[in-house]
Structure formats: structure tokens, C-alpha cells
Amino acid sequence: MxxxxxxxxxxxxxxxxxxxxxxxxxxxxxxxxxxxxxxxxxxxxxxxxxxxxxxxxxxxxxxxxxxxxxxxxxxxxxxxxxxxxxxxxxxxxxxxxxxxxxxxxxxxxxxxxxxxxxxxxxxxxxxxxxxxxxxxxxxxxxxxxxxxxxxxxxxxxxxxxxxxxxxxxxxxxxxxxxxxxxxxxxxxxxxxxxxxxxxxxxxxxxxxxxxxxxxxxxxxxxxxxxxxxxxxxxxxxxxxxxxxxxxxxxxxLAYILEAADDIAYLTADIEDAFKKSFVSYDELVRELDCDYEENLRSGMDVASMLRQQYEHAKKGQVPNTQLYAVQNWIAGLQSALIFGVTDSFLLHYEEIMAGEFRKDLFQGTTAEWVVEALRRIAHKYAFSSRQILQNEVSAWTILNFLLDRFVPAALYYDTEVPMNMMEKKLMNLVSENYKQTYHTYSKGKSLAEKLYLRLLLITDFVSGMTDSYAKDLYQKLNGIS
Missing domain, CATH: 1.10.3210.10 (Hypothetical protein af1432)
Known part of the structure; x- marks a missing residue:
């Protein structure tokens, strides 16, 4: 390449x-x-x-x-x-x-x-x-x-x-x-x-x-x-x-984009979880100390980095000392991860340009254990929390209801088979932009391809929804004001 x-x-x-x-x-x-x-x-x-x-x-x-x-x-x-x-x-x-x-x-x-x-x-x-x-x-x-x-x-x-x-x-x-x-x-x-x-x-x-x-x-x-x-x-x-x-x-560039995505969500998940009190400062330090040997071996002693930020905030009498420490620690962590990704890309440059590199840019680097530690902490304290689980059950209920209604309604849309009253009404709720796209790309297609595109029409519609719109549509279709 x-x-x-x-x-x-x-x-x-x-x-x-x-x-x-x-x-x-x-x-x-x-x-x-x-x-x-x-x-x-x-x-x-x-x-x-x-x-x-x-x-x-x-x-x-x-x-x-x-x-x-x-x-x-x-x-x-x-x-x-x-x-x-x-x-x-x-x-x-x-x-x-x-x-x-x-x-x-x-x-x-x-x-x-x-x-x-x-x-x-x-x-x-x-x-x-x-x-x-x-x-x-x-x-x-x-x-x-x-x-x-x-x-x-x-x-x-x-x-x-x-x-x-x-x-x-x-x-x-x-x-x-x-x-x-x-x-x-x-x-x-x-x-x-x-x-x-x-x-x-x-x-x-x-x-x-x-x-x-x-x-x-x-x-x-x-x-x-x-x-x-x-x-x-x-x-x-x-x-x-x-x-x-x-x-x-x-x-x-896809390797770089993937690494940027990882840096963004891994550090953001920890910060957001801390702000919502899912994980405390002491729990963060304790979790990072579990990887003491990796801290020393990699040269990225992130647990000490967090403690240093906390001590700096205490000396400066900064309000909300722990929040200051966590946020500044995350900023420093992001810089370190950016350096690690840069070094990894350059180290594997020839393989990447030849299309022969099969890993992500963190694998095999000193930052790999940090990435795994952040994933572990986020899963343990945030993704497994009662609030997240409740939200996921609500999301599952909403999306299943919408798919239960709209997918069957789309099966005979744009065919010679008559649709019933409710199927017509449901399809009238689907965005005209999405239906226009379906009509454009279904011209001259086989029966199977048209059926496939009608199914994609509904995934287009549902995946294009915002959280609030999906929840609101669910409530309205269930007669909930």
C-alpha cells in the first residue's frame, strides 16, 4: 500500500x-x-x-x-x-x-x-x-x-x-x-x-x-x-x-482510528464511572495495585501516577481532591497511551503498510496491561452495576417491541400482497428518507434481494433512532402518555 x-x-x-x-x-x-x-x-x-x-x-x-x-x-x-x-x-x-x-x-x-x-x-x-x-x-x-x-x-x-x-x-x-x-x-x-x-x-x-x-x-x-x-x-x-x-x-489509518477509539472510551468510562460514584478513588488505587509487577516491568506505574496527583491536589488545597486527582491522572494516562500507540505504529510500519499486521496497536507494548486493567475496572464497577443492568433490560424491552412490530410490517411492503391496516400505519411511521433509499436500491433486484433490503429498511430505521425517540415511540405505540 x-x-x-x-x-x-x-x-x-x-x-x-x-x-x-x-x-x-x-x-x-x-x-x-x-x-x-x-x-x-x-x-x-x-x-x-x-x-x-x-x-x-x-x-x-x-x-x-x-x-x-x-x-x-x-x-x-x-x-x-x-x-x-x-x-x-x-x-x-x-x-x-x-x-x-x-x-x-x-x-x-x-x-x-x-x-x-x-x-x-x-x-x-x-x-x-x-x-x-x-x-x-x-x-x-x-x-x-x-x-x-x-x-x-x-x-x-x-x-x-x-x-x-x-x-x-x-x-x-x-x-x-x-x-x-x-x-x-x-x-x-x-x-x-x-x-x-x-x-x-x-x-x-x-x-x-x-x-x-x-x-x-x-x-x-x-x-x-x-x-x-x-x-x-x-x-x-x-x-x-x-x-x-x-x-x-x-x-x-484504521489501526490509528481503532487505537484512538480505545483511548477515548477506556479512559472516559473510568472517569464517568467515578463521577457517578460507581468506583471510588480508593478502589481505583487498589485495583491498579493488583498489577504491581506489570507497573514496574512496563515502566508505566499508573498507580503511583494517581497517588502523585492526589498528593499534589492535597498540597495545593484543591477542592474535591479526589476528582482533581482522577481527572488529571486520566489526562496523563491519555498522553502515555498516545505515545505508546505512536511507537507501536512506527515499530510495525512495514508490516502495516504491507497488510501483514494482524494485531491492534496496543498488543505487545508496555501499554497493553494498562488497557486490560482499565477494561477490567470498567466491567467490574460500571458495566456490572445495577443501574446499567436495569437500563439494558429497558433497552432490550424497547428494541424488541419495535422490531416485533416493524419487521413483520415490512415483509409485504412494496409487494403485490395486500397489507393489513396496522401494517400500513406502521410503515407510514418509517422515515421517508429510508424508504426512498430502499426504493432507489431495490429497482431491478430479485425477490430475495428486495426482501433483504426491506429487512435492512427496518434496521436502518431503528438504528437511526436516538435513545429518546426510541423510548418515546415505544411509549406511544403502547398507549403510554
Whole structure:
């Protein structure tokens, strides 16, 4: 792989060169040029920030569903943090490549483009996630695994009509795959190509370049942990891979994006759990002390870092000493993890560029144990808490109810088979944008493909909901005011 191809400015459909720009001026020699001096990736940035799907992230769960506290992170604030970390990592790695001349073909323009692409990719990496956090994904997958084999269509099992990849897409529903679908098709503004982002940005956000038939969650190859695209977007994925030269391997920027995501959520989960009193300062210190040998061996004595922040706050008579210590400790931890990721990427640079690196950027580094410790603490004190469990049961009830109603209603939508009154009313509640996308991409398709696309129409609708909208719709359909 090479950077000039990876940082592709191509779009799914080129801009209309015959349409006169809204802002233009004549140069002295008579040529007409656009006054828009933004790069293609900077244009992507503004397309994303101005989109409704990006704004909806402000009312989607990161960890704590339906939480009204101002300081608890949402998908939007999480995405902003991931974008910031990703750009910082891009700057660090690019600057090292330039200074050390590790890759003599690498240019200053490459550095600028990498930072802009990673900033955009951070914004959209979770844009396809359903309401209620990662549990929302699990609830949707669980529903299709349980209910799809039982469903009938024209007197036969629905599964008899669907190709294996279609069936597996639904049973392995994935927010990463939905993100590609969201930005390439579902933001129906001027045409059927969604935001029509550059292929360089789209490639960077595909962390798992495999279909639902090739995933291997328990394997050692990180690119196969989940699926990266639905069958409906397979041709799009192939176009992206061909244009950027990834050809079935991860884009190197996907490793950086994944690491930025890990840094953001691992540290944020601890901070949010502390602020909600799920874990105390003393419990944090005790948990970190459990890894005393790793502290010493790695050179990252994070337990001592936390104690030092606490002592500093006490000496300075800072109000809320423990909160100050935890927040400043997390800031220092983030810097250390950024350094570790930068070092790892450069160490494995040749493998990554050759498409031969199979791990995440933390594996085998001094920061690996810190990442595992943070995961363990978050799971023990936050994810297993009574509040989280109650919220997950509520989310499961809401999503199962919605899928129970809307999936059967969609089976005979846009077919010659008459729909009953309630099915018609339910389908009238589905967003016109999503239905327009279905009609656009179902033209000329086989019966099986149309059925598959109608099922995706409902996952589009449900996954596009905010937490509040899903809860409100559930209550209204149940006659609860």
C-alpha cells in the first residue's frame, strides 16, 4: 500500500463539473475558478458536521443509557474525543515519518491529509450505532437470531429466500457496517449517494474489511473480529478497496482510528464511572495495585501516577481532591497511551503498510496491561452495576417491541400482497428518507434481494433512532402518555 493511493480524494460519484459553483471568480486570463479553497477532506469535514445523523449522536448512549447528567458522555462527545485523539496520533506518526525519513516517499501534504481524514473518521466511526450503546447492537442481533428462523413469507420460511450472507448480515448486525451504509446511502440529500464522502475517508473507517461470512470473533486476526460491510454495500466496499489499494486488508489509518477509539472510551468510562460514584478513588488505587509487577516491568506505574496527583491536589488545597486527582491522572494516562500507540505504529510500519499486521496497536507494548486493567475496572464497577443492568433490560424491552412490530410490517411492503391496516400505519411511521433509499436500491433486484433490503429498511430505521425517540415511540405505540 502507498499513501498517495490510500489518501484518495475520489468520491463515489465525482462532483458535477458542469454545474456553475455558487461562489466563483474570473482569473485575469479568463478561466473560471471556484473560490472554495478547501481540500476534499476539509469538505468532508463540513458535510459530516452539518448532517442530521451526526447531530443525532448527542442523544445516543455511550455507556449510561437515558442518563440526563450533563457531564456523562454521549456518542457525540465520545466521537469528538475520538476525532481529537485520532488527529493527534496522525500528527505524531506523520511527524516521526518525516523526521526519521522512515518512508522517503512520505510528504508534508500526506501528513495534512492524514490528519484531516482521521478527524473525519473519528466523527463518523460510531454514526451507524443504534440507540442504547453497544447493548443496542446486541439486542438487534439477538432478535434476528431468535425470530428470523421462525418468520414466514409467502407460506415459506423467510430464511429459505435469503442467501446465507443476507441471513448472517442480520444475525451479526454491526454498527461499523451500518456506519458505512449511513454515510454512503442513508443521508439522502441531493442524490442516492449519501454524504458522498471521499474514498480515503470511507476506507479509513472500515475497521473490519470482511463480510459477515468471513468473521472470526475468537481468532487472532484483528480485521476479522467483526464484519465491516453488509452485502448491500459489497460492491461499494470493493470500489473503495480498489481505489485505495487496500484490496482486502485494513487501511493503515484504521489501526490509528481503532487505537484512538480505545483511548477515548477506556479512559472516559473510568472517569464517568467515578463521577457517578460507581468506583471510588480508593478502589481505583487498589485495583491498579493488583498489577504491581506489570507497573514496574512496563515502566508505566499508573498507580503511583494517581497517588502523585492526589498528593499534589492535597498540597495545593484543591477542592474535591479526589476528582482533581482522577481527572488529571486520566489526562496523563491519555498522553502515555498516545505515545505508546505512536511507537507501536512506527515499530510495525512495514508490516502495516504491507497488510501483514494482524494485531491492534496496543498488543505487545508496555501499554497493553494498562488497557486490560482499565477494561477490567470498567466491567467490574460500571458495566456490572445495577443501574446499567436495569437500563439494558429497558433497552432490550424497547428494541424488541419495535422490531416485533416493524419487521413483520415490512415483509409485504412494496409487494403485490395486500397489507393489513396496522401494517400500513406502521410503515407510514418509517422515515421517508429510508424508504426512498430502499426504493432507489431495490429497482431491478430479485425477490430475495428486495426482501433483504426491506429487512435492512427496518434496521436502518431503528438504528437511526436516538435513545429518546426510541423510548418515546415505544411509549406511544403502547398507549403510554
Amino acid at each position: 502507498n499513501w498517495n493511493q490510500l489518501l484518495s480524494e475520489q468520491r463515489i460519484v465525482p462532483c458535477d463539473v458542469h454545474r456553475r459553483p455558487a461562489a466563483a471568480f474570473l482569473l485575469s486570463e479568463g478561466r473560471r475558478e471556484t473560490a472554495d479553497l478547501r481540500t476534499e477532506f476539509e469538505k468532508d469535514y463540513h458535510r459530516i458536521v452539518g448532517s442530521a445523523s451526526f447531530r443525532r449522536l448527542q442523544d445516543k448512549t455511550q455507556v449510561f443509557a437515558l442518563d440526563k447528567s450533563d457531564f456523562i458522555r454521549t456518542r457525540l462527545t465520545h466521537s469528538l474525543e475520538v476525532s481529537s485523539f485520532a488527529k493527534s496520533l496522525g500528527q505524531n506518526i506523520s511527524q516521526h515519518l518525516l523526521q526519521t525519513k522512515k518512508d522517503r516517499s512520505f510528504t508534508i501534504r500526506n501528513k495534512e491529509d492524514i490528519c484531516n481524514i482521521l478527524q473525519c473518521a473519528g466523527f463518523i466511526h460510531d454514526i451507524g450505532n443504534p440507540p442504547f450503546g453497544h447493548f443496542g447492537e446486541e439486542a438487534i442481533r439477538d432478535w434476528f437470531v431468535r425470530k428470523l428462523p421462525e418468520m414466514k413469507y409467502q407460506g415459506k420460511a423467510v430464511c429459505e429466500f435469503l442467501a446465507p450472507v443476507m441471513f448472517q448480515d442480520l444475525c451479526h448486525f454491526e454498527g461499523n457496517a451500518q456506519a458505512l451504509r449511513q454515510v454512503s446511502k442513508l443521508y439522502f440529500l441531493e442524490n442516492e449517494y449519501g454524504m458522498n464522502l471521499t474514498l480515503g475517508v470511507l476506507s479509513a473507517v472500515i475497521k473490519y474489511p470482511v463480510s459477515s461470512l468471513k468473521i472470526c470473533p475468537d481468532g487472532s486476526d484483528v480485521k476479522k473480529k467483526k464484519m465491516g460491510y453488509f452485502y448491500a454495500e459489497e460492491n461499494l466496499y470493493r470500489d473503495i478497496a480498489r481505489a485505495t489499494g487496500t484490496n482486502g486488508e485494513r487501511n493503515p
